[in-house]
Amino acid sequence: MSRNPRHQIYPGVGDLPAVERSSLVTRLWRIRTELLLTAGLVLVLLAALGGGRWVPFIALTSAVSVPAVTRVGRNWIAAHAWCVASRHRLQRLCTETTMHTRAGRIPLILWITPTACGEKALVLTRAGICAEDFEAYAGEIEAACFARDVRIHKHRRWANLVIVEIVRREQTAGAVSPGLERLYGRSGWVSLRSTRTEIEEPPDTTAALLIAA
Structure with a gap:
């Protein structure tokens, strides 16, 4: 599988800007x-x-x-502990990849909340970074956050707002707190799963083989 071209937003590894002290x-x-x-x-x-x-x-x-x-109480504590861990892992991922500006500034994680399957993080991107960059690094986000899957959503009106949905388990009772849907609604977000599928799906060679035969 070829890498997404968005990974190469800088000419070379030696040209990557160092993350400045915040x-x-x-x-x-x-x-x-x-x-x-x-x-x-x-x-x-x-x-x-x-x-x-x-x-x-x-x-x-x-x-x-x-x-x-209680089981519900333990799930609640564990879910919020994972929120703290995922926030730090996302921040670290941005510094270790090209998801920071040439000035070394990383996106801001405004809020992260538990869900039945993991966590959802509301991210404010910097100039030069967009939701498609997060989708290009979905595999790295999965590995950094110890997740099964990562789903990226961007806002229909404000493209600088991105939701990073981390899926790490089956649905867990007692772990959910009021989520982002209650504040921003579900209709205001666009999933980028189709974009990732087009990039990662291997080319269909069946037709070419039939023609050659």
Whole structure:
């Protein structure tokens, strides 16, 4: 199978631009989930240790341990943990491939949410990057996110908005939270699966063989 020509948006490997160090705001945005969880835990611990009030600490530990003893609760925790992992893997993939601008800027993952089969990420592309670039790297996204399949959708009106749907398992109960469909609707997105099929499908040589015979 030949590689998609969109992989060669730069003349050669030696001409690939290095990813520049992001600003502090961008770096904080990328680890926002970890920062919020850490900040919440620190605040609860300070309140418990400083004022001798252990009720917030007990409430926090109960909020984590009680759902963990049920199957639905474990699925919910695991699904959101996969969201954090997939977001970091997508960001790393963009830096390791040509899915960044010549200035070294990678697309922004605005939001990622669990689905019954995996995760969906809402991505804001940079100038010079489009949904077709994500479709060209669908195989690399699958490998990076440990997924069975990847489906790319672009918005009908705003082409700079892309949905990366990661499929990693059969449908799981209790893992789903309000998804992107509720905010943006299903009719506003166009699937690029047909584009990938045309690129990856091997040529049909049956007719040529019959003519030659």
